[in-house]
Structures are given as structure tokens and as C-alpha cells.
Amino acid sequence: MSEYYFRTADLSVGYNGKTLIRDITVSLRAGEIMTLIGPNGSGKSTILKSITRHLAAIRGDSFIADASVGAMSYKELSRKLAVVLTERIKGELLTCWDVVSTGRYPYTNTLGLLSPADREKVAAALESVHAADLADRDFTAISDGQRQRILLARAICQEPEIIVLDEPTSFLDIRHKLELLSILRSMAKEKGITVIMSLHEIDLAQKISDKILCVRGETIEHFGTPEEIFRQEIIDSLYDIDAGSYDITFGSVELPRPAGTPRTFVISGCGSGIPVFRRLQKEDQPFIAGILYTNDVDFQVARHLAAEVVSEAPFSPISEETYQRALTLMKTCDTVICAGVPIGESNRRIADLIEAARSLGLLREA
Amino acid sequence: MEQRSADNSILRRSRYTAVFLGLLIALAALVVWNINTGSVHIGVGEIARILFTGKGDDTAVGIVWKLRLPRIAAAAVLGGGLALSGFLMQTFFGNPIAGPFVLGISSGSKLFVALTMIVALRFVSFISSWMMVVAAFVGALIAMGFVLLAAKAIRQMSMLLVAGIMISYICSAITEFLIAFARDSDIVNLHTWAQGSFSGTKWGEVRIFTFIVLGCFLLVFCLSKPIGAFQMGEAYAQSMGVNVRRFRVVLILLSSLIAGCVTAYAGPISFVGIAVPHLVKLLLKTAKPIVVIPASFLGGAVFCLFCDYVARTAFAPVELSISTVTALFGAPVVIVMLIRRHGGRA
Numbered sequence: 203m204s205e206y207y208f209r210t211a212d213l214s215v216g217y218n219g220k221t222l223i224r225d226i227t228v229s230l231r232a233g234e235i236m237t238l239i240g241p242n243g244s245g246k247s248t249i250l251k252s253i254t255r256h257l258a259a260i261r262g263d264s265f266i267a268d269a270s271v272g273a274m275s276y277k278e279l280s281r282k283l284a285v286v287l288t289e290r291i292k293g294e295l296l297t298c299w300d301v302v303s304t305g306r307y308p309y310t311n312t313l314g315l316l317s318p319a320d321r322e323k324v325a326a327a328l329e330s331v332h333a334a335d336l337a338d339r340d341f342t343a344i345s346d347g348q349r350q351r352i353l354l355a356r357a358i359c360q361e362p363e364i365i366v367l368d369e370p371t372s373f374l375d376i377r378h379k380l381e382l383l384s385i386l387r388s389m390a391k392e393k394g395i396t397v398i399m400s401l402h403e404i405d406l407a408q409k410i411s412d413k414i415l416c417v418r419g420e421t422i423e424h425f426g427t428p429e430e431i432f433r434q435e436i437i438d439s440l441y442d443i444d445a446g447s448y449d450i451t452f453g454s455v456e457l458p459r460p461a462g463t464p465r466t467f468v469i470s471g472c473g474s475g476i477p478v479f480r481r482l483q484k485e486d487q488p489f490i491a492g493i494l495y496t497n498d499v500d501f502q503v504a505r506h507l508a509a510e511v512v513s514e515a516p517f518s519p520i521s522e523e524t525y526q527r528a529l530t531l532m533k534t535c536d537t538v539i540c541a542g543v544p545i546g547e548s549n550r551r552i553a554d555l556i557e558a559a560r561s562l563g564l565l566r567e568a
Numbered sequence: 569m570e571q572r573s574a575d576n577s578i579l580r581r582s583r584y585t586a587v588f589l590g591l592l593i594a595l596a597a598l599v600v601w602n603i604n605t606g607s608v609h610i611g612v613g614e615i616a617r618i619l620f621t622g623k624g625d626d627t628a629v630g631i632v633w634k635l636r637l638p639r640i641a642a643a644a645v646l647g648g649g650l651a652l653s654g655f656l657m658q659t660f661f662g663n664p665i666a667g668p669f670v671l672g673i674s675s676g677s678k679l680f681v682a683l684t685m686i687v688a689l690r691f692v693s694f695i696s697s698w699m700m701v702v703a704a705f706v707g708a709l710i711a712m713g714f715v716l717l718a719a720k721a722i723r724q725m726s727m728l729l730v731a732g733i734m735i736s737y738i739c740s741a742i743t744e745f746l747i748a749f750a751r752d753s754d755i756v757n758l759h760t761w762a763q764g765s766f767s768g769t770k771w772g773e774v775r776i777f778t779f780i781v782l783g784c785f786l787l788v789f790c791l792s793k794p795i796g797a798f799q800m801g802e803a804y805a806q807s808m809g810v811n812v813r814r815f816r817v818v819l820i821l822l823s824s825l826i827a828g829c830v831t832a833y834a835g836p837i838s839f840v841g842i843a844v845p846h847l848v849k850l851l852l853k854t855a856k857p858i859v860v861i862p863a864s865f866l867g868g869a870v871f872c873l874f875c876d877y878v879a880r881t882a883f884a885p886v887e888l889s890i891s892t893v894t895a896l897f898g899a900p901v902v903i904v905m906l907i908r909r910h911g912g913r914a
Contacts, residue, residue, distance in 0.1 A: 256803055280809030292662050292801040294855045299576075307797055307808040313858060314793030338576055360808075 207232035208364060208396050213262035215245070215252040221260050222248050226422050228415060232363070233394040235386065237407040240417035241441055246400040247288070247368055249417065253398060254285050254366050266364060280308040284357035286367040291341070291353070298344065298352045299337040302327055305359030327359035328352075331385055347378030354385065365389075367399035371406070379403065383410050404441075405453025408432050416440050447506045456506040457483065464488040464509040467535040467564075469556060471543030475500035478541045479507045490535065492528045493520055493552060520551040528555055538564040584859050587851045591866040595644070598873040602640050603632060605877065607885055634771075640873065641778065642769040646830045647840060647872025648865035649781040651848075652788060653830070654841020655864050656823035659795055659857075660816065661719065664909070665729060665902060667841030668708075668827035672735030674836035676711025677704035677828045678762060679739040679746075685758060686750045697776050697832075704828035711735055712824050763889035764835035766876050773833055780829045784822055785865055791818070792857035799855060837872070838891045839898025844868045846905050871897070 209229035216222035222245045230236050238246040251257040253264050255271060264271040266282050284305065291301060306320045328334045331351040336344060350370055357365050371379040387410055390397050401407045407414060414431040416424040418440055424431055432450050446457045466489040468478055475491060482489050491504035492512030504511045512528040514520050532538055538559040545553050559565040603615055610628050618624045618632045654667035668674045684703035688695045718731035747758050794815055797805040806812045844867045849855050852863060875893040882888060
């Protein structure tokens with residue numbers, strides 16, 4: 203057996219014989235989490251459906267522990283792979299317990315009756331997603347977050363080696379997103395279940411995944427660890443981000459910076475500038491920020507929102523050149539906002555800058 | 569939680585038992601009631617003597633053994649079959665108002681049976697029960713084929729039914745046309761049959777349809793596990809290990825065979841296929857096939873025995889067509905179901 207538990211080999215996927223994405227080659231170790239990211243309509247679901255065999259692969263194959271998925275019977279596959287799909291579960295008059303218990307299907311007898319051992323496993327699965335109290339509730343009468351947890355419990359109950367989830371966090375609020383993903387994370391690490399899923403929240407994808415697959419266009423350009431994938435240029439081109447920006451380090455999004463000639467200069471530091479930047483951005487006023495050390499938290503936001511940032515390398519005194527540039531830019535502005543900044547040994551030139559602003563009559567305290 | 573779920577399962581089980589007991593008692597009562605009533609009055613004591621010793625007044629023996637009992641058997645077995653066929657079609661289409669009558673399957677069978685009868689009587693002057701069943705089955709499958717084509721083209725549930733109703737009208741129109749132009753005196757009966765009726769059933773026929781319908785019932789019951797998976801939706805069913813493609817074919821064949829067989833013997837009968845499974849699910853408070861399948865079968869038998877009783881006695885000596893009565897009791901159930909479903913969604 204190879205060191206990889208799950209892999210695809212030159213898998214080509216698509217509908218009705220038409221190839222959408224070709225030559226997908228990925229490999230995962232047992233217990234790893236792979237997340238598919240990419241814009242809407244890029245084919246994430248198509249790839250997932252091909253892995254779960256809801257779609258026939260056009261070419262190539264997937265392998266679970268070196269066994270070809272395409273050659274397995276549905277019955278064999280159902281003992282290895284469970285799914286959480288985007289489509290609604292049909293069926294009527296089902297309690298949550300009933301829904302979870304359908305996960306035992308591959309193991310029950312001809313008539314599908316649950317044994318006491320099956321019942322224990324259903325109860326344990328409900329417990330593992332913190333949904334024991336939902337057991338007797340009507341499945342159609344619970345919230346979206348609860349429903350996703352029940353569907354996950356159903357998949358866990360199937361005792362698979364791999365779980366495939368198509369956008370499991372859609373429609374969930376932030377608390378339920380975090381809850382679901384942390385359940386997935388601990389399940390993968392404790393039980394060694396391999397997880398393959400698609401996510402829209404790339405910030406969460408970065409934090410939960412062991413491997414990331416970028417889906418866009420006809421071939422897969424990027425597959426690797428989050429550290430390899432989360433580079434500004436890869437993410438920007440993957441999603442074609444031109445309005446606003448996505449911050450790789452923090453996974454935060456910013457709306458586009460205001461356009462036009464900046465008429466405001468903001469002096470800040472250690473986070474005091476962020477609320478000011480945001481307010482100016484909302485009022486659609488372009489601004490210049492400075493002087494900021496490149497390790498200052500204000501700098502991380504300013505570089506996305508400010509028309510221009512005057513910056514200095516960390517831990518060194520502000521150079522004369524930087525000071526002069528800030529002063530020149532400041533003089534082109536109508537207003538200087540000082541959001542407050544602690545002055546120390548290395549950044550004392552900022553005090554000079556504030557003084558200059560005051561003598562020019564431009565200064566306004568934030 | 570284990571405790572609560574255990575209590576819940578005891579509650580469920582006693583509910584199932586109660587429903588089954590109720591249905592069995594109703595079935596027994598309706599059988600007795602149906603033997604007892606008719607245009608010729610026969611006392612209870614005499615009926616008991618005829619049934620258990622086979623002796624008695626010759627006319628009375630004839631009425632009970634040759635008229636009333638086969639008719640009761642037809643209403644019970646074919647009624648059960650209709651409900652079963654309806655349940656299978658609802659499962660297949662994922663649509664609670666699908667059934668052999670509304671989808672035009674019964675009418676397709678009717679057309680083919682009429683056609684076979686006319687052709688057979690003209691050229692070979694002989695028609696066997698099996699020929700009728702085969703013709704009905706073929707007709708059912710062809711109508712089903714059209715419904716499936718329509719289902720592929722239109723994804724909307726309600727439009728599927730409209731397509732089925734159109735197919736049903738076309739088939740009925742052609743059947744009427746055939747009957748009107750067929751001069752053979754043997755076809756006089758065809759008209760009554762085309763309206764739906766359990767009357768005139770013979771023991772030889774009872775043997776055949778009981779064999780087919782009960783055989784299908786047993787098969788369907790053995791399939792309750794994959795049917796349950798299928799109810800969750802095809803994608804989930806497949807992930808649970810069901811070979812969906814093959815299973816769809818099995819569902820179509822079984823439901824068409826049952827619907828065809830019923831139509832061959834009793835003509836098209838409306839609403840049993842929709843109303844009975846729905847009522848049964850309401851009573852049982854579950855849609856689990858393993859209980860709904862036998863309960864629907866029993867329920868269909870009870871419902872048709874009751875409706876046949878009304879058809880025979882309401883305006884005696886004039887007999888109503890069975891479809892008139894099943895529609896009278898079945899259609900309101902369907903309407904209430906539709907309103908409740910839409911009310912729930914809005």
C-alpha cells in the first residue's frame with residue numbers, strides 16, 4: 203500500500219461526456235482534510251460528485267487504500283465513504299434519530315432493522331455532534347445549523363473511512379460554522395477519518411485544511427498545503443479579486459479603497475488607525491496613512507484601504523527620507539487626523555510630524 | 569437520551585400494533601358485511617351454514633360462492649394492489665400525489681386491454697385471463713414510458729401530473745372510440761369494465777390476480793429496505809449502497825405490473841393509490857416502508873371493500889361504478905393533503 207490513503211489519478215470530470223476539468227491528481231494521507239476552494243460554478247461540486255461516484259468519471263479514477271472506486275460495488279463503497287450533500291434530504295415524518303439511523307443502512311439485515319449495537323452507534327454519533335437532545339425532534343422542524351450536524355452524524359454513523367461534504371457551512375451563522383468545522387477537525391484527527399469538502403469561506407479553509415485544491419478552469423493549477431496555496435497572487439487570481447481585497451495573513455476581506463486624490467492624512471499606530479480608516483472608507487474619502495511600521499497592525503489594514511502608505515521597516519528609527527516624504531504628502535492634504543500613537547525612542551519623528559501639522563493648521567484630533 | 573428514545577420506540581410500536589389490529593378488524597367486519605348484503609336477502613345463519621358446510625338452498629349457495637365471495641376477494645386483493653402500486657409510484661417520483669390513475673397508467677392499461685379484447689374476439693374468438701394481464705402490463709409500461717419522458721423534460725412536480733392526466737385523457741378517448749365502433753356483442757361488457765367495477769369476477773380470475781398481486785406484495789415487502797433509502801432521495805440512496813439505476817427499473821416494473829393487473833380485472837379505479845398510502849402514513853405517523861407497505865395493502869383492501877359496498881347498495885338495484893365511489897371518498901383526502909402541504913410550506 204502506498205503511503206497515501208486516498209488519491210486520484212488523472213481524473214477527468216464533467217457532465218454528459220463533456221470534460222469540465224481534466225487530469226486531477228491529488229493524494230491524501232488518512233485523517234487529512236482536503237478542501238476544494240474556487241469561485242462559484244468552477245466545478246467543485248462536479249469533482250466531489252465524481253469522487254463519490256454520483257457522476258461517472260470521464261477518464262481516470264479515484265482510489266481508496268489502493269482500491270479503485272470505479273470498480274467497487276455501491277455496497278462496498280458505502281462502507282468506506284459517506285456523504286453530506288447540498289440537496290435536501292427527502293422523506294417525510296422522520297425524526298432526527300431516524301435520519302441518523304439511515305447511516306446504518308450498509309450494516310443492517312435484509313429488512314433494515316436496527317440491532318441494539320446499531321442503536322448504540324446512532325446514539326454515539328448524535329453525541330459526537332452534540333445533538334443528543336435533538337433525537338426525537340422532527341427533522342424538518344430544526345434549524346439549518348442543527349440540520350447540518352444531524353447530517354454529519356448520519357455520515358459518521360455510516361462508519362466511513364472518508365467523508366465527503368459539499369459546502370457544509372453554507373447558510374450557517376458564524377457560530378455554527380465554527381462548531382461544525384471543529385467537529386470535523388477533531389473527527390479527522392481522533393478517528394483518522396479522511397475529509398474531502400468544498401468551502402466558500404477561504405479564511406476557514408486555510409485554517410482547517412491539511413491540503414487545498416484550487417478549482418478553476420480546465421486543469422488544476424494548485425494543490426498543496428495551505429502554506430503553499432495561500433499566497434496573495436494565487437488567491438487573487440483564483441477568485442479574480444479586483445474589487446476589494448483578501449488579506450492572506452488574517453483571512454479578512456476589505457472593500458475596495460476609495461478612489462480619487464487623497465485629501466486626508468492619518469497619523470496613527472498600534473491599532474488606533476483602523477476605526478478611522480474604516481470610517482473614511484465608508485465615507486468614500488481617499489486618504490494617506492503614515493508613518494507606519496510594516497509590522498504595525500494599522501499597516502496591515504492601511505495597505506488595503508489607503509491610497510498611499512508611508513512606511514518604515516520595523517525596529518529602526520524613522521529615517522530622514524521617510525520623514526520628508528510623509529511631510530511632503532501631508533502638505534498636499536486639507537486635513538490631518540491624529541488617531542493617537544505612543545511615541546518612543548525610535549519613532550519620535552512622528553511627534554515632529556504632528557507638530558508640523560499643527561503649525562500648518564491642518565491638525566484634527568480623532 | 570437512550571431512555572427517551574427507547575420510550576419513543578415503545579410508543580411507536582404500540583401505535584403500529586393498534587393500526588394493524590384496527591385494519592384487520594375492519595377488514596373482517598367488511599367481509600362479513602359484504603357477504604350479508606345484496607339484492608337477495610340471505611340470513612346470517614344460512615350464510616354461515618353455506619360457508620362452513622357448503623350445504624343449503626341452491627340459489628343461495630350460488631349467490632354466496634359464485635357472486636359475493638369472488639367479488640369480495642377482488643375488492644380486497646385488487647384494492648390492496650392499487651394502494652401498493654400508488655405507494656411505489658409516490659416513492660419513485662418523490663411526489664405524494666403520484667398514483668396509477670392520475671399518471672395515466674391505468675388508462676394505458678385500459679386501452680391495451682380493450683384493444684386486445686377487440687382484436688382477439690374478432691380473429692381468434694377467444695380471450696384468456698393471461699392475455700388480458702399481459703396486455704394491461706404492456707399498456708401500463710407504455711404509459712409509464714410517456715410519463716418518464718415527460719418527467720425528464722419537466723422537473724416540476726405539478727406539471728408531471730398534468731402530463732399524466734393528459735395521457736389518461738388520450739388513452740380514455742381512444743378506448744371509448746374503440747368501444748363505440750366495435751360491434752361485437754361480447755364487448756357490451758367492456759363499457760361497464762371501462763368505468764371500473766369488481767362485479768362478475770370468477771374464481772379462476774381470483775386465482776390468477778391473487779397470485780400476481782400477492783407475489784408482488786411479498787417482493788415489495790422484501791424491498792422495504794432499499795425503498796426506505798430511496799425515499800431519502802436518489803443521491804443519498806446511492807451513497808447508502810443502493811444501485812439506484814437498477815432499483816428504478818425494479819420499481820417501475822413492479823408498480824406497472826400491479827397497476828396493470830388491477831386494471832385488467834377491475835378497470836381503472838381512481839384515488840385509491842393516493843388516498844390510502846397517505847391515510848396510512850397519517851395513522852402510523854411514519855413513512856417507513858416496512859410498516860407502510862403492509863398497512864397500505866390492508867388499507868387498500870378495507871377502502872375498496874367499503875367503497876364496493878357503497879357502490880352496490882347506495883342506489884340498489886342500480887350499481888354505481890367503483891371509481892365514482894372511490895373518488896367521492898378519496899378525492900377529498902387528496903385535496904386536504906394538498907392544502908396542508910402548501911399551507912405548511914407557505
